[in-house]
Amino acid sequence: MNNMIKTAEYIISGTGLAHFPQDNKSEYLLLGRSNVGKSSLINYLTNRKNLARTSQNPGKTITLNFYLINDTYYLVDAPGYGYANRGKTTIATFEAMIETYLLGRPNLKKVLLLVDYKVGPTEDDRLMYEYLTHFDHEIVVVATKIDKLNQKETASAKKRFKEYFKQTKVILTSVNKKIGLENMLEQFEENV
Numbered sequence: 001m002n003n004m005i006k007t008a009e010y011i012i013s014g015t016g017l018a019h020f021p022q023d024n025k026s027e028y029l030l031l032g033r034s035n036v037g038k039s040s041l042i043n044y045l046t047n048r049k050n051l052a053r054t055s056q057n058p059g060k061t062i063t064l065n066f067y068l069i070n071d072t073y074y075l076v077d078a079p080g081y082g083y084a085n086r087g088k089t090t091i092a093t094f095e096a097m098i099e100t101y102l103l104g105r106p107n108l109k110k111v112l113l114l115v116d117y118k119v120g121p122t123e124d125d126r127l128m129y130e131y132l133t134h135f136d137h138e139i140v141v142v143a144t145k146i147d148k149l150n151q152k153e154t155a156s157a158k159k160r161f162k163e164y165f166k167q168t169k170v171i172l173t174s175v176n177k178k179i180g181l182e183n184m185l186e187q188f189e190e191n192v
């Protein structure tokens, strides 16, 4: 398979531009609600069980986490949004961090917006999507956990996503059923 991930290494976590890797490698940001499956997807793509930390309980960490892939590009795992129990200060910090990153990081090549196929796009997802369209970055929607839907739910999700995301590319994935690997890896350019 093309673009196969051979090496994956956690490099650094940080909240501001000064903390991020000081190189020119391409970066792909994974954004999405808490619990949508961002960290699980990184583990699936890299074929590693615990490279990115996953949990049933949304974490409180508010850093961007950089994973170096094949020594050529980074996958950047973001904290989840839409977690009601987070305090106002935490939410403000998250928003400032993401905005700084979106505006001030030329390394960023694409934003992958993860949306739960069963319940999405939620109000939070819609707000985030609208927000992202104000930047120049390419957006790809990644539908997650497609294994959880029956046939009828799949048909309705397909329609919902098509109607809302219109011409934006949508990639269907399931970590549990190992669906979407090839389509995901196609998104990442190895050459800087």
Ligand SMILES: Nc1nc2c(ncn2[C@@H]2O[C@H](COP(=O)(O)OP(=O)(O)OP(=O)(O)O)[C@@H](O)[C@H]2O)c(=O)[nH]1
Residues within 6 Å of the ligand: 032, 033, 034, 035, 036, 037, 038, 039, 040, 041, 053, 054, 055, 056, 057, 058, 059, 078, 079, 080, 081, 144, 145, 146, 147, 148, 173, 174, 175, 176, 177
């Ligand atoms: N059924 C199913 N469950 C999944 C899938 N992907 C992830 N999960 C589960 O969803 C839960 C949350 O996954 P995480 O990867 O931790 O989600 P996250 O988006 O990183 O969450 P935060 O870091 O809190 O923002 C875990 O219990 C995973 O096992 C999937 O494809 N199918």
Ligand SMILES: [Mg+2]
Residues within 6 Å of the ligand: 038, 039, 040, 053, 054, 077, 078, 080
């Ligand atoms: Mg996570």
